[in-house]
Amino acid sequence: MLRNTFYTLILFVSGTSITFSQGRKVIPPTAEYIKHLEAAKSHGTTLIKDKKQLDKYVSKGKLVSVKQRGYGFRVTDLTHSHRYLTPRANQTLRDIAREFVKTTGQNFFVVTSLTRTLHDQDRLRGVNGNASSNDSAHNYGASFDISYIRFNHKIGQNSKLDRDLNNILKSFQNSGRIYYVKEKQSSCYHIVVRR
Numbered sequence: 484m485l486r487n488t489f490y491t492l493i494l495f496v497s498g499t500s501i502t503f504s505q506g507r508k509v510i511p512p513t514a515e516y517i518k519h520l521e522a523a524k525s526h527g528t529t530l531i532k533d534k535k536q537l538d539k540y541v542s543k544g545k546l547v548s549v550k551q552r553g554y555g556f557r558v559t560d561l562t563h564s565h566r567y568l569t570p571r572a573n574q575t576l577r578d579i580a581r582e583f584v585k586t587t588g589q590n591f592f593v594v595t596s597l598t599r600t601l602h603d604q605d606r607l608r609g610v611n612g613n614a615s616s617n618d619s620a621h622n623y624g625a626s627f628d629i630s631y632i633r634f635n636h637k638i639g640q641n642s643k644l645d646r647d648l649n650n651i652l653k654s655f656q657n658s659g660r661i662y663y664v665k666e667k668q669s670s671c672y673h674i675v676v677r678r
Contacts, residue, residue, distance in 0.1 A: 519662050523620035525678035526569040530622050537565060539655045546598065546624045547573050555580030555591050556629075557636070564599045569624045572676040575660060576627055578675075582651045587644060590635055595671055596621060596628040620675045628671040648672070 512520065528545055531537050540546040546567040551558050556576065558566055568576065576594070583592060599621040620626035634644045652672055655661045662675045 518585045519675040522677045523625040524624040526625045539599045555584040564596045567598045570627045575676045593633040597623045626675045632670045
């Protein structure tokens with residue numbers, strides 16, 4: 484009886500495509516997630532596994548440094564990512580920030596995450612349940628997160644600036660430059676730059 488129950492459990496689990504890898508549940512990605520991941524992969528980088536591979540892409544110019552303080556944006560202290568993006572993603576971040584200043588006046592938003600190695604992604608899962616159990620667009624250097632509760636170094640809701648930022652992101656998405664998702668658990672917009 485116990486053996487039959489065990490096999491039934493295995494069939495049930497594999498039938499729903501939920502697997503356990505190194506003690507964690509891996510859920511198959513959604514169609515939207517796959518679309519975002521394919522966009523990230525189109526920038527000519529492979530999955531960035533570790534700091535050595537990240538440094539190699541930087542030395543070849545496939546990843547460029549993102550300024551800590553840019554026109555219309557600031558990058559927070561990063562604990563689970565690195566201040567690098569593909570050249571196109573870096574330019575798109577700057578374009579979004581420029582549009583934000585043009586729309587809102589002398590305000591800036593805060594970037595909370597940039598490029599992650601696979602090692603960074605694994606560490607992030609320990610503190611952020613929203614971190615993907617699959618490859619992330621952040622692992623390819625073409626994705627960044629913007630907080631929607633941190634503007635001008637003030638933490639808290641600012642519905643006007645959030646609405647303005649959302650409208651700018653919607654415009655960039657409609658023009659085919661990005662995909663984005665508003666993540667409630669992380670209080671950020673997750674942006675994937677398209678090629």
